[in-house]
Amino acid sequence: xxxxxxxxxxxxxxxxxxxxxxxxxxxxxxxxxxxxxxxxxxxxxxxxxxxxxxxxxxxxxxxxxxxxxxxxxxxxxxxxxxxxxxxxxxxxxxxxxxxxxxxxxxxxxxxxx
Amino acid sequence: xxxxxxxxxxxxxxxxxxxxxxxxxxxxxxxxxxxxxxxxxxxxxxxxxxxxxxxxxxxxxxxxxxxxxxxxxxxxxxxxxxxxxxxxxxxxxxxxxxxxxxxxxxxxxxx
Numbered sequence: 001x002x003x004x005x006x007x008x009x010x011x012x013x014x015x016x017x018x019x020x021x022x023x024x025x026x027x028x029x030x031x032x033x034x035x036x037x038x039x040x041x042x043x044x045x046x047x048x049x050x051x052x053x054x055x056x057x058x059x060x061x062x063x064x065x066x067x068x069x070x071x072x073x074x075x076x077x078x079x080x081x082x083x084x085x086x087x088x089x090x091x092x093x094x095x096x097x098x099x100x101x102x103x104x105x106x107x108x109x110x111x112x113x
Numbered sequence: 114x115x116x117x118x119x120x121x122x123x124x125x126x127x128x129x130x131x132x133x134x135x136x137x138x139x140x141x142x143x144x145x146x147x148x149x150x151x152x153x154x155x156x157x158x159x160x161x162x163x164x165x166x167x168x169x170x171x172x173x174x175x176x177x178x179x180x181x182x183x184x185x186x187x188x189x190x191x192x193x194x195x196x197x198x199x200x201x202x203x204x205x206x207x208x209x210x211x212x213x214x215x216x217x218x219x220x221x222x223x224x
Contacts, residue, residue, distance in 0.1 A: 004155075033212075043156075043201070043214045056211065091155050100144050100205040102212060104155030 004105035006092050012111045018080040021108045023092030024073055033102060034067055034077050035091040043091075049075065082112045119202050119215030126192055127223050134218040135186040136202035145185035146212070147176050148201045156201055160187070189220075197222050 005024040013019050025032045033048040047057040052069045060067070064083070069075040079086055089109050093102040119136045126132060136145070144163055148156035160171050162178035162185060169176055175188045189196055202215040 042216055045211055048211065093155070100212065101146060101158055101161050103158065106153075107155050 004092055004094055004103055006090075006105035006108050008108060009106060010109045010111075012113065013082055015083055015112055016081045017112075018078065019082045019086075019110060019112075021077040021090050021092075021110070023075045023077070023105060025075070025092070025094030026103055027073065029094035029096055029103075031095045031102075032069060032075050033093040033095075034075070035093065035104075036088045037091060037107070038088045046077070079110075082110075084112045086110060087112050117202055117204065117213050117215040119218055121218055122216065123219040123221065125221050125223060128192060128194060130192055132189040132192055132196070132220060133186060134200060135184060136215045137184040138204070138213075139183070141182040142204035143182070144205055145176070145178050146203045147174075147185070147187045148203060149198045150201065150217075151198045159200075192220075192222055194222055196220060 004026055007022045011019060031048060031050050034046040036044045036046055044059055046059045047067045048055055049069045052072055065079055067077045087110055089107045091104050091107045093104045095102045117136050117138050124132060146161050147159045149159050150156040159174055160169050160176040162169055162176055165178055165182045166180050167178040173190045178185055185202060187200060197220055199217040199219050201217045203212045205212055
């Protein structure tokens, strides 16, 4: 398996624009997680899905953030409108049911100017 | 809430030295995970521990699940330049699969 695949690797956008980050989890994994990493706050869980259903979105900073998982092999994290403080590295991770070991993608480095 | 205290925050060592870092919690964990993150990459799972007292090795890395289930340590023997990175401990919350993360230990190897 190729592992968790994220795109794009880098994204630079202007404040106010919509940003969409994409993730393909490892085939067969039931859980998908979206994390944000910054120097100040470290790794923060934004939202996670189980069998394509959002379970806990309490980490989503505000209504500008939304995430979907239309099928078992694809998820998106959308920020609309984007703000400079959203600049961070966003990671997607997946894991097997009943197994806490999460496998991470390479991340998307987002810069909002 | 549950928190993981990871120490030290950073380490400056000479190549060939052994390294030790640890994580402690005020709550019991059933699983301890150790990850390594290199610049520009996502965290990579190094070792997973599932039983109190368990000692597991992965090459030059050794990790132990504390008997009290509230701590874990990671040792790296005979460090080499490619060991540079940030090491994180993590454990799942009781109620769900949400991982709680330590703040990381940054390992720097002096040339």
